[in-house]
Amino acid sequence: MKRIFFAPGRINLIGEHTDTTGGLVMPAAIDAGTTGVVNVHNGETITFVSRSFPGRLQIDRRALKHGEVRVVDRSDDGWGEYVRGAIIAWLEVASAAGRPIADLPGMNVELVSDLPVGAGLSSSASLTVLIALIFDTFGQTALGPEHWAKIGQRAENETVGVACGLMDHFAASYGKQNHALFLDTHTLAYEWIPFSPEPYVLVVIDSGKRRSLRHSAYNDRLNEVEQALSWIRRHRPTLTHLGALRPEEWAAIRPLLPESAPLRRVDHIVAENDRVLKARDALRSGDLRTFAALLTATHRSLQSLFEVTRPEIDALVELLLKAPGVLGARMMGAGFGGSVLALVHRDQGPALIADVGPRYRHLTGLEAKFYRFSLGDGARERT
Secondary structure, three states, rough: OOOEEEEEEEEEEEEEEEEHHEEEEEEEEEEEEEEEEEEOEEEEEEEEEEOOOOOEEEEEEEHHOOOOEEEEEEEEHHHHHHHHHHHHHHHHHHHHHOOOOOOOOOOEEEEEEEOOOOOOOHHHHHHHHHHHHHHHHOOOOOHHHHHHHHHHHHHHHHHHOOOOOEEEEEEHHHHHOOOOEEOOOOOOOOOEEEEOOOOOOEEEOOOOOOOHHHHHHHHHHHHHHHHHHHHHHHHOOOOOOHHHHHEEEEEEHHOOOOOOHHHHHHHHHHHHHHHHHHHHHHHHHOHHHHHHHHHHHHHHHHHHOOOOOOOHHHHHHHHHHHOOOOOEEEEEEOOOEEEEEEEEEEHHHHHHHHHHHHHHHHHHOOOOOEEOOOOOOOEEEEE
């Protein structure tokens, strides 16, 4: 018996580096992601292979009933850690929720992704949410999308060692076609915002500048934010999370803190939360120019305040902003490489590629790849 499951990647319209502080974000699931082709058999193992990466991961299905992920054979080059972590997190979440686990069958799972790895489209969240969906289905634990998101985040935090927030996994779990997802990452309250930017389209440009969160300064930024929160609590002890800090409150507290504190990191987070609110309002009213200007403002903030861009990314953004038909552009994702998001007039797409691509190659020696995705639904079984 063959069954097919899918979890999407995501673009983040606005709200960068706010999800780890309980702030506001506005991502959207896309129509590209990770597919799991599951073939059920009568054996005692569950085997994972990837069409994109070498090796395999094989576990004992019987050990799952006892809350254990027992590896039988492993030859992957690292991708198996995301799979193993998601299965461990699924067992833990199911146990905490009081959900008994059914006997899972033997399975061969082929993983197929059409997301460019390292380009800031959340390939890791797509994979971990997919595994959560598959095991929730065959284990009959009935956890649902909120738990899939938490399983995916837990896998990356606790097994892989990346201190990521919940946004990517939430978008992969809760996406809705032709809608953005306005999310409060502290309360998990969310709202789908219709997104039909005609005559403009969203274009994702892979900069060719690879990055891995485990080997970038991403975790350093998170530590700096925690340090800043400790300083701020000396003046506002009741502040539960940085995402709750409003601009007027920060303006009053900031002069009281020493210059040695990572103040600019907070400058970005507070302003970015405010930009998310304004972007939501702009989309509700159909004001694309204001929305696009907010995207560009986010890039300036990531560049000068949070300092997670790279010269190659900045060069690509500047080229895009000078190109005809581009309303706004910004770095997208955790930073230190990856992709840029641009709002482009639909008639200017071919000219944009012909103009920006060669200029970017001349400046950086890197080959930019241009993608146009549709906004799609979240994780699901495909029939």
